[in-house]
Amino acid sequence: MSEPLIFYPQGCRRAIFIRRYKRFTVEAVLDGEVVGVHTNNTGSMLGLLREGQEIFISPALNPNRKLKWTLEAVLPHGDMIGVNTSVPNKMLQLAFEAGQLPETEGYTTLKREAKVGNSRLDGLFTDDSGKLPNLWVECKNVTLVEDDVACFPDAQTERGRKHLMELMDLAVKGDRVALFFFVQRNDGNCFGPSGFIDPEYAELFYKALDGGVECWAYEAVLSEQGVGMGRKLPLATCR
Structure with missing residues (x-):
């Protein structure tokens, strides 16, 4: 176990x-x-929020915050499912620093929230020697599984489609994405x-893959102590 x-x-x-009962609030x-x-x-958390089930919450680090707890995970069937959407961004950096993200081998620096055009992407990897192309990465949290397939998104996502378009534009310019x-x-x-x-997202996703966008799907290792980096999942064969 990681x-x-x-x-x-x-x-x-x-x-x-x-x-x-609100976009950012649950009662427990x-x-x-x-x-x-x-x-x-902000996603639907489809199939995960059922009255009477267990959830896993952490205390707010800011004592002045109105809501004293944060939702970290749900346990609809006993196993933990992480729903904190800040985790993938943190994991990108920590896995890179720990040498657990082989796709970033050779890169030396990660800039978080890197600006591109009129928006920002979650990460920009660069190589101090300048021998490697810039590597832009966008992170997504996945909580939905259907028929043994981990799926994204769990709701219609205009923002997600926009990110795909931005990554494809960068790939055309010669960067890794x-x-x-x-x-x-x-x-x-x-x-x-x-x-x-979201059929439009799915269609655009496969178009992005054909255009050079890489897909890194990794499984988390969850416990009540924290979150580790697990196995890399293959891409589903059906298109």
Whole structure:
């Protein structure tokens, strides 16, 4: 089992999910009391939020924050599924620094939130010697599995389609470009775009692959201590 690269803060707890009643807020029962829990996941979290199931929450590091807890994972069937969308970006950097991301071999520097055009991508890898092309990476959190396939997205995503277009434009200019899909659950055997949710994204995804965009789909190793880097998932064969 991979050791965590991201560690949850001290004082994490299990609670019982009640409902998601705002975009960034869920209600849960903790020690017999109803508490508000912040979630940064703007996706649908399709099939993951069921009343009465266990969730895993971390205490807010800022004592002045209104919501004192953060949603880290859900446990719909006992196994942890990570829903904190800041994790893939952190993992990109930590896995690179730990030498656990072979696709970045030879690169020496990672710039987070790198500006390109009128927007920003999650990471830009460069080589101090200048021998390697710039490597642009966009990170995505994956929480949906259907028929053993880890799928992205879990809702219609105009933003995701925009990122695909930006990566394809960069590939045409000669840069390396990649999508880092971090699958925060362990029951998928391969990865593929969810054409049954966003067919336009799926079509554009395969067009991007044909245009030189790389797909890095990695499975997370989740425990109540933190998140580690797991196996790389192959791409689903159906198109």
